[in-house]
Amino acid sequence: MTGGDLEAGGNSPQARAHEVADALPDDQEDALHLAFEGLAKEHSLGPAQTRELQAMIGTLSDLAKEGTAVGDLKIANAALAEMTEAFRVFRPYRKVRKITMFGSARTLPEDPVYILARDVASHLARADWMVVTGAGPGIMAAGLEGAGREHAFGVNIRLPHEEGANVFIAQDPKLVEMRYFFTRKLMLIKESDAYAILPGGFGTQDESFELLTLLQTGKAEPAPVVMMETPGGTYWEGWLRFVEGEAIASGWVSPEDLALFKVTTSVDEATAEVLGFYRNYHSCRWVGDLLVLRVQTAPSRGELADLNRRFADIVTQGTIRIATAFPPERSSNDHPELPRLALRFDKWHFARLRQLIDAINECTGT
Numbered sequence: 001m002t003g004g005d006l007e008a009g010g011n012s013p014q015a016r017a018h019e020v021a022d023a024l025p026d027d028q029e030d031a032l033h034l035a036f037e038g039l040a041k042e043h044s045l046g047p048a049q050t051r052e053l054q055a056m057i058g059t060l061s062d063l064a065k066e067g068t069a070v071g072d073l074k075i076a077n078a079a080l081a082e083m084t085e086a087f088r089v090f091r092p093y094r095k096v097r098k099i100t101m102f103g104s105a106r107t108l109p110e111d112p113v114y115i116l117a118r119d120v121a122s123h124l125a126r127a128d129w130m131v132v133t134g135a136g137p138g139i140m141a142a143g144l145e146g147a148g149r150e151h152a153f154g155v156n157i158r159l160p161h162e163e164g165a166n167v168f169i170a171q172d173p174k175l176v177e178m179r180y181f182f183t184r185k186l187m188l189i190k191e192s193d194a195y196a197i198l199p200g201g202f203g204t205q206d207e208s209f210e211l212l213t214l215l216q217t218g219k220a221e222p223a224p225v226v227m228m229e230t231p232g233g234t235y236w237e238g239w240l241r242f243v244e245g246e247a248i249a250s251g252w253v254s255p256e257d258l259a260l261f262k263v264t265t266s267v268d269e270a271t272a273e274v275l276g277f278y279r280n281y282h283s284c285r286w287v288g289d290l291l292v293l294r295v296q297t298a299p300s301r302g303e304l305a306d307l308n309r310r311f312a313d314i315v316t317q318g319t320i321r322i323a324t325a326f327p328p329e330r331s332s333n334d335h336p337e338l339p340r341l342a343l344r345f346d347k348w349h350f351a352r353l354r355q356l357i358d359a360i361n362e363c364t365g366t
Contacts, residue, residue, distance in 0.1 A: 032057050075180075082183045086155065086176045090191050093174075098153070099124055099274060100132040100188045102207045103139025103198030112230045114142045116267065117198050120228065121146030123271045132192055134184070135165035135175055139198050144168035153191075157184050189214065194274045195225045199235040215260050218350045221284060222357055224277035225261040226270045236263045256351040259358075279361045282338055287326045291345040293356075298322050298339035299363040307341075307359055314352045317344045 036054050045053070063073065101121065107114045121131045121143045131147035133140040135154030144152045145168045154169035155176045169175050178184040189195075189211060197208050208227075214220035227236045240263065247253040264270040282294040299307060299322070308319050320343045325336035341360065345353060 032061060078179055079183050082176075082178045082180065083186070086178075086183070086187045086191075089174060089176050090153070090187070093130060093153075096128070096130050097194070097278070098130045098132050098192045099194040099196055100192040101139060101143035101196045101198070102133075102188075102200065102204050102211075103142075104200035104204060105134075105136045105138035105140060106201070107138040107142070107198070109141075113198055113228075113233075114139065116228060116230055117142035117196070118146035119267045120196060120270050122148075123267055124274065125151040127271070127275060129194075129274075132188060134188070135169045137166055139200065141166040141168055143196075149174075155184050155187050157181060185210065189220060192223070194223050194277065196228055196270060196274075197225065198228050199233070212257075212260055215354075216257055216350055218347065222350070222354050224274050226273050227261055227263045228270055229263075229265060231265045233265065254351065256349070256355070259351045259354050276361060277357070280363055281357045281360050282335065285329070285334065287328055287342075289344055290326075290342045291353075292323070292326065292329070293341040293343075293360065294335050294338040295341060295360060295363075296338065297363065297365040299341075299360070300365050303363045303365070307356065307363075310359065311352065311356045314346050314349045314356070315343050316346050319343070 032054075036050075036057055039057070040050065040053065063076065068076075099121075101117060103113070103117060107117075117139050125131065125147045130151045130153060131143045132153040132155065133143040135144070135156035136159075140154075144154060144166065149168070149172055152169055152172070153174045153176075154165055154172065155178060156165050156169075157178055157180075164170065165172075165175055165177075176187065178187075185207060188207070195211055197204065197211075211220070211225065215222065215225070227239075229235050243253065244258075248255055248257075262273050264273060280296050282296060284291060284293045286292070304320065304322065308315075311320065320341055323340040323342040325334070325338075325340065326342075328334075330336050
């Protein structure tokens with residue numbers, strides 16, 4: 001999920017920068033320009049980076065103009081500082097697939113659920129994935145223990161009743177310390193390509209529902225989500241009974257949204273779901289009003305016809321078609337070597353988009 005959200009539209013940084021400039025008197029615009037020049041003069045920045053930073057300086061100007069309270073400024077400053085540090089830590093590993101693991105900090109090392117989490121992390125590390133968790137005890141420790149330091153990231157939240165990072169990630173350069181839950185949760189979701197959720201309390205449920213909401217609304221790129229427990233466990237069974245019996249039955253959640261996750265009870269089942277998601281599908285992005293799905297192997301003519309038949313309901317105009325890299329992708333060297341599928345997606349049925357990706361993963365090109 002290392003890009004922005006999948007939903008197209010909204011105010012772009014370019015538009016924001018122009019809005020700020022247009023709203024300012026000439027002297028203030030000159031002052032902001034000088035501020036940017038002082039900030040950027042010793043750094044090599046591309047056009048897109050320049051636009052983003054100019055827009056951010058405009059936002060700082062708005063904070064000053066509004067007379068923002070000191071307490072609010074401290075929150076904004078601390079959040080930006082935490083994100084800046086996290087971006088620095090993750091940046092060298094952006095091309096490596098990662099899975100974030102959520103679950104209870106109270107799970108003991110001898111608990112079968114702990115062992116399941118540890119073993120899944122170990123299996124994925126052997127497949128050259130990295131594991132991202134909080135850095136506390138319980139499931140967080142299990143994931144980092146299974147991954148080993150070389151394949152582990154910790155995004156720790158400072159809590160008064162916890163002593164610090166667990167022994168599996170303490171003092172590691174891939175450990176990030178944070179004060180706020182919202183910045184921590186942002187990084188745990190933003191930097192990952194898959195998610196494993198094990199039984200837990202309020203925090204785990206908060207993370208679960210926010211993650212599913214982001215996937216459901218296209219605010220996060222499509223990714224596999226495994227809800228894990230040991231055979232005979234009832235945690236996710238009870239959770240699913242609530243979702244189906246209350247949320248879906250009342251019409252508050254669509255039945256197809258169940259495709260956004262999979263309940264698993266074994267290491268093999270969980271790893272197959274995660275790795276299988278990227279069997280053929282690679283990644284996606286918007287190019288204008290086209291949703292572009294990059295794949296390892298383009299579907300055959302017959303497979304493409306089948307995709308169009310099965311998923312015409314989410315295509316607003318035209319068909320799903322095979323394409324090569326579009327100019328914006330080539331200019332940013334965004335995997336130009338891969339074949340693509342392009343469609344005018346309705347920007348609404350993201351669970352159906354997930355089902356389309358599952359179907360693409362079954363394509364062999366023959």
